[in-house]
Amino acid sequence: MNLDTAPTPALVLELDKLRANCARMLELTARRGCRLRPHMKTLKSIEAARLAIDPSHGGIAVSTLNEAEYFARAGISDIQLAVCLPPARLPWAAELSRRAPGLSLFIDDPEVAAAVADFAARHDADLRVWIEIDSGERRTGLLPDDPALLDTAAILARAPGVRLEGVATHGGHSYNVPAGQIAEVAEAERLAVAAAAGRLRQAGFEVPGVSAGSSPTAAHGRSAEGLTEIRAGVYMAGDLFQAGVGVLDRDEIAVWVLATVISHSRARGQLVVDAGGLALSKDRSTAVLPGLDAGYGEARALDGAALGLIVDEVYQEHGEIHGCPPGMLERLPVGSRLRILPNHACMTAAMYDHYLVVDAAGEVVDRWGRTNGWSPLAEVREGAAA
């Protein structure tokens, strides 16, 4: 199979660019004297994890128990589930932690801490827990000065079978500021989680880990003082939003959608491709970047040459490219193949169950699976067999 014949839409991963993006982030965090915990929520692939993992750290982050199970079955032990877990999911987490003893969970609530302590005691489980800190995103996490921080730590510290791993935060508000202000968000992220760690230590708690990060703050941050690890994920794939905020260049984006032209309108200067809202996602994150709004993705020639085209409108299975200049429809007859650079790789990649892995010459050299959804893996296999 090659990119000229593969069924479309398909998800393509350029191996050389992925390797380079992984290496660059490892250098960048090492230069800051910090270890990297790659977040696998974007690529959800064990082959990608092997390229991204920091040999001096060994761990990864994930966003669902489905991902945790997938990576645990692939032999990774230090898996940080970086989304608060409701107590009803503790039995699944405990089961996974027997396979991956380094599995750790986020919580941000003393009541959930009590449920974790109770569960560990009743089931003789070993559970590792990070207290999530809100460093300004206002999504989840306790503020560093919240009285509940000490209460939560106290509940965890005295619970048999529970280990307090430390404090963790995600400066996700780095996505809402101009690129020039991301370094300030990175500083706020670092200071907030370091303050929480300091407060806990002062109160007598052991705080082995201090974890922070997002791709923008990892790329723009200036100091890692007080952190034990930096967490980032989408940098591996890259996308138009990350390029727009200076995490990488557009030419370094490693993951894109292979699409085929399925219809022409000469009267309207319009192309339609077979990559619509499902194939690209409806993410419009570049809309907030001045001068860089790429619609639902930037359409390029299959070899990567820029064409000055974006996907202006999507329907479930149709993507419309408006405003084609004279000659473009003749250059791209029905059946032509394009690459569509995604706005947000995490959302786009989630629509596919595998990557067509290509080398620098554009030859398909491998096919990597990825995990998706929220079900235990046994149920996923059962469904596909049905």
Added chain:
Amino acid sequence: MNLDTAPTPALVLELDKLRANCARMLELTARRGCRLRPHMKTLKSIEAARLAIDPSHGGIAVSTLNEAEYFARAGISDIQLAVCLPPARLPWAAELSRRAPGLSLFIDDPEVAAAVADFAARHDADLRVWIEIDSGERRTGLLPDDPALLDTAAILARAPGVRLEGVATHGGHSYNVPAGQIAEVAEAERLAVAAAAGRLRQAGFEVPGVSAGSSPTAAHGRSAEGLTEIRAGVYMAGDLFQAGVGVLDRDEIAVWVLATVISHSRARGQLVVDAGGLALSKDRSTAVLPGLDAGYGEARALDGAALGLIVDEVYQEHGEIHGCPPGMLERLPVGSRLRILPNHACMTAAMYDHYLVVDAAGEVVDRWGRTNGWSPLAEVREGAAA
């Protein structure tokens, strides 16, 4: 398994509501003297297709070859692939048509017609083709008065192994007008495709089928004169957009996301659920409906009671509900379960590989698989086994 213990986020399908939505559309099209071809691109489930199929017609529509293969393997023969197909995909289509002899394709271009004719001749294939007509959406299709219409029909009509099924259109611009104007779009949709059929018949072509539809135009249309079938799909599931344009009531929405509260902020009156941009999709289609913007979905109590809450913001795995009134956080502690009505069921359902099918009492009575993505099914199974 029941809705109190199922892992979340999960996709729930209420069987009684699905049955009622299917029956209502069948009655509505029958009253208009027309047969119904249910479009399975929303639910992508054979069990749902069996409830939706019009016994007087027998056929369905689909939007991808993956869906066509799924339904062909389940024994359905009359499958209309209602998205223009690039010539490179003809071998897969021809293979499927041996299993489902009623498989038919959309084309809107004389050059593609020539490629279809050439393929059928060289491979001794039987291919059924609809010429797609643009009835005002300006996406794909030929205008009824386009000279290419007769050229395309001529190429198909003289090609051995090719059968011209007729003309087909989708009045998708019904999604862009106020509910009160949808009947006019339905009329324009009908008149355009009927005009194309008339023009072809006048030129001596046989036009057995005249196919038109969308859920809004099917619901609001007044006449089916000149049509042989009405096509619609999302009405089966329903969603907030369809409710907003009068296709059904919010209480008739049959498909929704089961979510769990994972974090609270009392200071901000904010709940966070484990259904984010992946679980709900980033579709914002209700944003254009005056007074009915539901953010990324309407959050209700698990029993369906309205709470006056919407999901205001989403991240990959987090959904934020802002502006909770006094008492709401106490009513919905961490671990509480909610149902989230989707903006756009086609986009939301595509994130899941199965439905939890519930009866009127909310008991899980079945689990239905669904197909997703664009790969041949053999590759999907291979991936899940890896």
